[in-house]
Amino acid sequence: MRTIVAKRVDEGIADTDELRDLVRAAGRQIVGELTQAREEDRSLQFGEGKAEELAALVAETDADEVVFDNQLGPYQTYNLGQKLPEGTTVIDRFTLILDIFGQRAQTRKAQLQVELAELRYELPRAAAKTSLAKRDEHPGFMGLGEYDESREEAIKRQISEIKNKLDSIAQTEANRREQRRESGFDLVALAGYTNAGKSTLLQSLAADIELGENEELHPDLDPTAEAEDRLFTTLGTTTRRAEMGRRNVLVTDTVGFISDLPHWLVESFKSTLDAVYYADLVLLVVDVSDPTEEIREKLVTCHDTLYERNQAPIITVLNKIDAVSDAELEEKRAALAALAPDPVAISGQEQLNVDELRARIDEALPDWERERLVLPMTDDTMSVVSWVHDHASVDDVTYANDQVVLDFEARPAIVERSRAKAGELVPARAESA
Numbered sequence: 001m002r003t004i005v006a007k008r009v010d011e012g013i014a015d016t017d018e019l020r021d022l023v024r025a026a027g028r029q030i031v032g033e034l035t036q037a038r039e040e041d042r043s044l045q046f047g048e049g050k051a052e053e054l055a056a057l058v059a060e061t062d063a064d065e066v067v068f069d070n071q072l073g074p075y076q077t078y079n080l081g082q083k084l085p086e087g088t089t090v091i092d093r094f095t096l097i098l099d100i101f102g103q104r105a106q107t108r109k110a111q112l113q114v115e116l117a118e119l120r121y122e123l124p125r126a127a128a129k130t131s132l133a134k135r136d137e138h139p140g141f142m143g144l145g146e147y148d149e150s151r152e153e154a155i156k157r158q159i160s161e162i163k164n165k166l167d168s169i170a171q172t173e174a175n176r177r178e179q180r181r182e183s184g185f186d187l188v189a190l191a192g193y194t195n196a197g198k199s200t201l202l203q204s205l206a207a208d209i210e211l212g213e214n215e216e217l218h219p220d221l222d223p224t225a226e227a228e229d230r231l232f233t234t235l236g237t238t239t240r241r242a243e244m245g246r247r248n249v250l251v252t253d254t255v256g257f258i259s260d261l262p263h264w265l266v267e268s269f270k271s272t273l274d275a276v277y278y279a280d281l282v283l284l285v286v287d288v289s290d291p292t293e294e295i296r297e298k299l300v301t302c303h304d305t306l307y308e309r310n311q312a313p314i315i316t317v318l319n320k321i322d323a324v325s326d327a328e329l330e331e332k333r334a335a336l337a338a339l340a341p342d343p344v345a346i347s348g349q350e351q352l353n354v355d356e357l358r359a360r361i362d363e364a365l366p367d368w369e370r371e372r373l374v375l376p377m378t379d380d381t382m383s384v385v386s387w388v389h390d391h392a393s394v395d396d397v398t399y400a401n402d403q404v405v406l407d408f409e410a411r412p413a414i415v416e417r418s419r420a421k422a423g424e425l426v427p428a429r430a431e432s433a
């Protein structure tokens with residue numbers, strides 16, 4: 001597809017870098033660009049003269065599509081379509097992002113989310129079409145008007161059906177997170193602006209897939225996390241076990257953040273970030289090779305996205321240090337100190353300082369508790385001993401006087417469960433003693 005990028009800003013210079021990256025990520029070829037600094041024109045977004053210039057540029061470059069960085073209202077889309085050569089598609093940044101998501105959606109969940117976002121986008125437009133048709137006195141349009149009203153109802157119905165399906169998927173995922181915690185896993189999530197290097201870092205942190213008895217717990221574990229230099233390479237979530245010493249850690253990679261997403265789009269993909277919001281720890285990955293101002297803006301977007309719902313502690317990870325000099329890194333670290341306190345600087349790709357990051361992860365995760373359990377000898381005692389071996393770090397086991405004494409360290413949740421299991425072992429007659 002031959003695409004022209006267009007952007008209007010109220011004042012100053014319109015920066016089209018990110019829009020261009022998005023257009024390329026969507027698999028289009030950029031054949032032209034047009035920008036304008038002025039207030040928004042209600043019917044055309046651009047001013048009248050600029051819109052005519054756009055029409056000429058489309059004709060000259062033989063473009064099939066214009067992508068606006070600005071959000072276009074239904075009437076603006078319609079009016080621009082009337083101005084441009086016939087057959088030219090007019091879309092905005094958000095429909096473009098939706099198109100990318102649609103191309104990448106592989107899981108049922110991602111497909112439902114894309115469908116939901118499309119319907120939410122369409123809903124106000126169906127209403128606009130109805131009113132356009134009603135305004136027109138042409139009797140032939142009356143039927144169309146009625147048809148569109150029922151279309152609105154149909155969209156609303158579909159939206160609520162898809163929401164129900166997504167809710168039940170989210171519930172399944174929430175249950176899985178709980179099961180994993182109960183089996184002794186710490187859950188770490190990778191978050192950050194799109195293209196920051198999350199998937200690459202996941203590959204560096206990941207251990208070989210080897211789940212043993214826990215296999216049925218992890219239907220979503222995936223050997224690959226695709227990494228590529230384009231926006232939104234990752235859409236669904238990928239989980240891998242990390243190599244972390246005594247701890248059992250699962251790291252989840254997820255969709256990247258981007259600025260200025262309209263609420264209907266964010267809403268539709270909300271549960272994609274549940275892995276981040278309900279993690280035990282979030283690694284906020286930053287591309288430190290970007291210019292400082294850009295890092296700042298991207299960090300603000302990330303914090304805004306995390307702010308409302310995130311419950312976990314955050315470690316900021318300055319990634320791609322191989323691409324900057326030591327002096328530059330220090331300068332940026334200082335400039336960003338307020339937004340990114342005490343960051344860890346690494347290169348996921350070149351495996352620089354990844355061990356330091358592992359140490360920080362270990363430090364930031366919930367402290368392990370030391371526990372001593374005295375178990376009576378019953379038929380089930382050995383299965384509890386072996387459960388503790390599987391879920392904790394055992395320091396000592398002593399067998400004496402028909403008792404087993406277990407010394408170990410584990411996550412608080414595991415200690416709690418081991419106590420419950422030990423409690424069930426007490427023979428009935430010992431309870432009153």
Ligand SMILES: Nc1nc2c(ncn2[C@@H]2O[C@H](COP(=O)(O)OP(=O)(O)OP(=O)(O)O)[C@@H](O)[C@H]2O)c(=O)[nH]1
Pocket residue numbers: 192193194195196197198199200201226227228229230231232233234235255256257319320321322323346347348349350
């Ligand atoms: N120089 C350098 N490049 C890196 C590093 N880590 C990742 N990259 C590159 O950055 C680009 C994006 O990496 P990804 O791992 O796909 O980034 P992501 O955050 O998962 O991106 P999305 O899934 O699109 O949100 C790729 O071209 C990587 O090769 C690094 O430490 N140094």
Ligand SMILES: [Mg+2]
Pocket residue numbers: 198199200226227233234253254
């Ligand atoms: Mg990725």
